[in-house]
Amino acid sequence: MIDNDKPQDQAAEDQLQDVTEESPDNGGDESSEDALGETLAALQRDLEAAKQEILYAQAETQNVRRRLEREKDEARAYAATGFARDILSVADNLARAVQAIPESLRTDDSLKGLVTGLEATQRELEKVFASHGITRIAAMGLPLDPNQHQAMLEVPSNEVEPGTIVQELQSGWMIKDRLLRAAMVAVAKKPD
Structure with missing residues (x-):
């Protein structure tokens, strides 16, 4: 279970650890390693997608901030x-x-x-x-x-x-x- 208060990297590591603890030790069974690899790859994709979403959100926030600053300057300059x-x-x-x-x-x-x-x-x-x-x-x-x-x-x-x-x-x-x-x-x- 992922704790929402933790950073995403830490949450991904915790989820990976939960998966490894739940899987029975089959003495290095290949299917267990494949499942673990797939889970790890899925978590990495999710992490990359989350990072991209954060970058887009930050860029959008910066654009909104610039636009508001420009509008404020124009309002001040042309108020009269x-x-x-x-x-x-x-x-x-x-x-x-x-x-x-x-x-x-x-x-x-x-x-x-x-x-x-x-x-x-x-x-x-x-x-x-x-x-x-x-x-x-x-x-x-x-x-x-x-x-x-x-x-x-x-x-x-x-x-x-x-x-x-x-x-x-x-x-x-x-x-x-x-x-x-x-x-x-x-x-x-x-x-x-």
């Missing part, structure tokens, strides 16, 4: 994705507000503090984005990249090559190496 997408509209509105301020109001002493505060808020927001791996996609003057840019319209132009971005309608953003939002752009085309 949903929030970042939501806050981009706030950043867009702030940028539009700063751009909409006419130069005459920028120099007006009564509004100078407000303008400075809006610009400082915009810089701080971009700094927070950068600290979380959220970066703006370059667009102006570059060829259209369908992985980062979304062409919204074509503009006839002789000044630049067709397919070159001539206007950014909405900024695009990346979070680390993933696209957060494609830049909406206008691209040049040959005039008719």
Whole structure:
């Protein structure tokens, strides 16, 4: 009888000893030796099969551990994705507000503090984005990249090559190496 608490090698030896003790001593009878050899061979096959199963189980455990570690790293790196997408509209509105301020109001002493505060808020927001791996996609003057840019319209132009971005309608953003939002752009085309 095999004791489940013992290692498999020890259990196999105990089983072999039980078989040798139970078999009557026939003075070296050949059939007894054959039975003993068959039992030994069967135990060795079982032992090899058990070793293989253990190796497969260990490999599977290691694969699961690696996969979970990778998923944990990705979850940590991209945890802010949903929030970042939501806050981009706030950043867009702030940028539009700063751009909409006419130069005459920028120099007006009564509004100078407000303008400075809006610009400082915009810089701080971009700094927070950068600290979380959220970066703006370059667009102006570059060829259209369908992985980062979304062409919204074509503009006839002789000044630049067709397919070159001539206007950014909405900024695009990346979070680390993933696209957060494609830049909406206008691209040049040959005039008719």
